[in-house]
Amino acid sequence: MLKRRQFIATTSAALAALSFPARAQNTGKLTLWGPPVTPSVLLAIAAREGKAKDISPFDVQIWRSPDQLRAGLVNGEIAASIVPSYVAANLYNQGRKVKLFNIMSEGLNYIAAPVEDGKPLIASLADLAQHSLVIPFKNDMPDLLLQILYKKAGLDFAAAKVSYTATPPEALVLFLSGKVDCANLPEPLMSLAQIKAKEKDKEIARALDVQQLWGEAFGIAPRVPIAGLLFTDDFIKDNKEFITALNDDLTAAVAWSRENPQETAALATEYLPFPQEALTEAIPHSRFAAIPAASIDHELLHFYTELHALNTKITGGKVPDAGLFYR
Numbered sequence: 001m002l003k004r005r006q007f008i009a010t011t012s013a014a015l016a017a018l019s020f021p022a023r024a025q026n027t028g029k030l031t032l033w034g035p036p037v038t039p040s041v042l043l044a045i046a047a048r049e050g051k052a053k054d055i056s057p058f059d060v061q062i063w064r065s066p067d068q069l070r071a072g073l074v075n076g077e078i079a080a081s082i083v084p085s086y087v088a089a090n091l092y093n094q095g096r097k098v099k100l101f102n103i104m105s106e107g108l109n110y111i112a113a114p115v116e117d118g119k120p121l122i123a124s125l126a127d128l129a130q131h132s133l134v135i136p137f138k139n140d141m142p143d144l145l146l147q148i149l150y151k152k153a154g155l156d157f158a159a160a161k162v163s164y165t166a167t168p169p170e171a172l173v174l175f176l177s178g179k180v181d182c183a184n185l186p187e188p189l190m191s192l193a194q195i196k197a198k199e200k201d202k203e204i205a206r207a208l209d210v211q212q213l214w215g216e217a218f219g220i221a222p223r224v225p226i227a228g229l230l231f232t233d234d235f236i237k238d239n240k241e242f243i244t245a246l247n248d249d250l251t252a253a254v255a256w257s258r259e260n261p262q263e264t265a266a267l268a269t270e271y272l273p274f275p276q277e278a279l280t281e282a283i284p285h286s287r288f289a290a291i292p293a294a295s296i297d298h299e300l301l302h303f304y305t306e307l308h309a310l311n312t313k314i315t316g317g318k319v320p321d322a323g324l325f326y327r
Contacts (some may be wrong), residue, residue, distance in 0.1 A: 008224035030058035038279065038286040039105040039227055040082060041268040042253045047102055049256060050249025051284035056242045059178035066140060077237040083093065084141045088230045089304050091325045093316030099326040103296065106223035106287040107211035108187040109142050112175060112204050120207035121181060125153050132161040133180035134170040141226060142184045144314065145210055149320065152217045173303050187322055188274045188282030195278055217254050225300050228293060231326065257288055295324040
């Protein structure tokens with residue numbers, strides 16, 4: 001079993017290695033980028049099983065951090081990528097010529113808590129506010145969602161016992177070591193936490209489903225339009241036939257992943273630095289989707305309105321208009 005430092009070093013190195021080179025190699029192929037979380041496997045399925053590759057062969061690469069993503073989008077090295085959906089809004093409002101094509105996950109964030117006396121330590125957001133919590137990446141999507149939910153529930157997030165880590169593995173280790181009560185974890189970290197706990201004869205629960213909390217808070221469907229595929233306008237202009245085919249491929253990839261969870265997890269290990277066991281557990285909880293952004297524009301604009309109310313800088317100074325969405 002890996003010691004704490006070994007685990008952090010090994011996992012962090014794997015995250016970095018999977019995303020190198022930062023500049024996509026000039027192979028004559030298109031490059032579609034994705035984050036180091038489970039929805040990126042949909043791109044890999046499309047690259048292997050879909051028809052868009054017959055129009056324009058493409059590679060799939062993983063960016064290692066939100067900073068690398070933003071830099072690549074600004075300097076032109078990344079022209080097509082799964083992004084946190086607020087990143088699309090921010091770039092658009094800065095005048096960048098980008099479009100949000102679709103939503104590829106309806107949310108994959110959970111609050112992990114230990115099970116004590118047969119039940120999770122917490123059962124509500126109010127319970128969570130009374131316990132210590134670790135979140136990877138300050139002011140990134142998991143953190144922002146929780147801040148909005150606290151505000152909506154009348155809870156004081158500033159007074160909460162929240163700590164942050166620079167990397168997801170550090171948050172996981174801090175939680176598993178018992179130094180904090182709970183952790184805000186995206187998949188597949190949530191599933192990995194449960195597996196690591198079992199190795200120590202402990203039990204970790206998905207105590208709170210952030211997507212369910214969001215739906216209850218706003219009286220809408222229990223989902224969060226958390227991430228989607230973004231294209232630059234130049235990419236769209238040069239690859240319209242490819243994009244049309246890719247849309248069909250991604251819809252098929254969602255269905256294929258549900259029908260073939262073991263094979264999906266095996267494919268994901270080629271791109272993500274997680275054991276296949278964790279990926280197999282994570283995929284059913286990752287809420288894969290391929291929803292055209294324009295088809296849920298009102299829901300997305302509501303989402304951006306909430307983010308903007310939290311901090312105007314998140315959305316680039318204003319709520320974006322519907323011109324952000326690919327049509």
